[in-house]
Amino acid sequence: MAQVIYGSEVSKDIRAQLSEQMEALRGAGARMPKLAVILVGNNPASLSYVTGKEKACAQVGMESELIRLPEATTQDELMAVVRRLNEDPAVDGILCQLPLPRGLDSAQVIREIRPDKDVDGFHPINVGKLYLKEDGFVPCTPLGCMELLHRMGVNPSGKRAVVLGRSNLVGAPVARLLLNENATVTICHSKTENLPQVCAEADILIAAVGRAKMVTAEYVKEGAAVIDVGINRNEQGKLVGDVDFASVEPKAGFITPVPKGVGPMTITMLLKNTLKAYRQHEGE
Ligand SMILES: NC(=O)C1=CN([C@@H]2O[C@H](COP(=O)(O)OP(=O)(O)OC[C@H]3O[C@@H](n4cnc5c(N)ncnc54)[C@H](OP(=O)(O)O)[C@@H]3O)[C@@H](O)[C@H]2O)C=CC1
Numbered sequence: 715m716a717q718v719i720y721g722s723e724v725s726k727d728i729r730a731q732l733s734e735q736m737e738a739l740r741g742a743g744a745r746m747p748k749l750a751v752i753l754v755g756n757n758p759a760s761l762s763y764v765t766g767k768e769k770a771c772a773q774v775g776m777e778s779e780l781i782r783l784p785e786a787t788t789q790d791e792l793m794a795v796v797r798r799l800n801e802d803p804a805v806d807g808i809l810c811q812l813p814l815p816r817g818l819d820s821a822q823v824i825r826e827i828r829p830d831k832d833v834d835g836f837h838p839i840n841v842g843k844l845y846l847k848e849d850g851f852v853p854c855t856p857l858g859c860m861e862l863l864h865r866m867g868v869n870p871s872g873k874r875a876v877v878l879g880r881s882n883l884v885g886a887p888v889a890r891l892l893l894n895e896n897a898t899v900t901i902c903h904s905k906t907e908n909l910p911q912v913c914a915e916a917d918i919l920i921a922a923v924g925r926a927k928m929v930t931a932e933y934v935k936e937g938a939a940v941i942d943v944g945i946n947r948n949e950q951g952k953l954v955g956d957v958d959f960a961s962v963e964p965k966a967g968f969i970t971p972v973p974k975g976v977g978p979m980t981i982t983m984l985l986k987n988t989l990k991a992y993r994q995h996e997g998e
């Protein structure tokens with residue numbers, strides 16, 4: 715049976731450390747780190763994620779501001795909000811919740827966010843830095859996956875890693891992080907042939923496809939570390955991952971659940987990135 719690694723528990727540890735650092739800043743009378751979150755429209759899933767981010771900030775004592783804009787916001791209006799936050803010295807991190815309503819161009823918005831405030835790590839400058847192994851902001855979900863691997867005691871160096879999914883938000887950056895840590899990385903996607911066989915070669919399997927319970931025991935090598943990034947809702951409205959937990963748990967060495975797996979880690983890494991932005995802004 716696999717050891718189940720809870721991102722919710724790992725998050726508690728890291729958030730406790732962050733709380734201490736916030737207390738130290740507050741005690742010293744310093745300016746506090748601040749995250750600004752932009753939410754356009756009324757997508758219920760987006761609203762619930764954004765609420766989670768705000769709660770996490772409050773929990774560790776970080777400042778946050780939610781900027782809610784109507785569904786009918788124009789590109790120009792959204793860009794103006796980003797520019798205002800770029801210029802606001804009280805704001806360390808800016809995140810524009812994705813996906814945006816139809817008609818809005820997310821790539822253009824991401825490019826407008828100052829790279830030193832891009833705590834999502836989506837700006838081309840930060841994407842480039844990741845690929846050049848330069849210090850920059852790394853996307854939160856991939857960072858969370860790496861932290862979970864470390865907590866499993868799995869060192870990627872020399873291991874076979876398979877990433878299911880190649881999106882700019884998750885699959886591509888997590889594959890690059892694994893490569894940067896010397897794994898031998900294969901990236902799979904909708905055109906991959908013999909997908910179960912390819913996945914079954916992995917010592918480390920990251921599932922980021924968005925297909926409920928797609929990864930069954932057949933995809934998993936005995937003893938592998940399996941990280942489930944997927945967030946899907948089943949017919950009953952329950953959250954389910956990309957991994958068929960019941961089928962995979964007996965075969966894997968380590969596995970992360972959904973919920974309480976990668977999701978909470980994503981938010982924790984956002985807090986860490988915001989503190990990093992703050993320290994850079996303060997010249998520390
Ligand atoms: N826990 C968290 O914090 C987060 C969770 N998520 C979740 O992670 C999942 C992935 O998100 P995201 O990367 O944004 O999704 P995208 O839809 O952008 O990307 C999905 C990827 O999976 C590939 N894919 C789709 N279907 C198949 C298939 N049948 N076989 C093989 N590959 C397939 C796609 O291939 P192709 O490129 O060929 O189309 C694509 O590369 C979603 O469930 C999302 O909700 C996302 C962000 C954060």
Ligand SMILES: Nc1nc(=O)c2c([nH]1)NC[C@@H]1CN(c3ccc(C(=O)N[C@@H](CCC(=O)O)C(=O)O)cc3)C=[N+]21
Pocket residue numbers: 762763766809810811812813834854855945953972973974975976977978980981
């Ligand atoms: N600019 C931007 N940055 C993001 O980081 C971003 C985004 N847009 N758009 C959507 C995805 C998705 N995402 C999640 C965050 C937390 C949980 C999370 O905390 N999930 C809990 C459950 C929450 C619940 O019960 O609904 C869990 O898995 O245990 C999930 C998913 C961040 N994303």
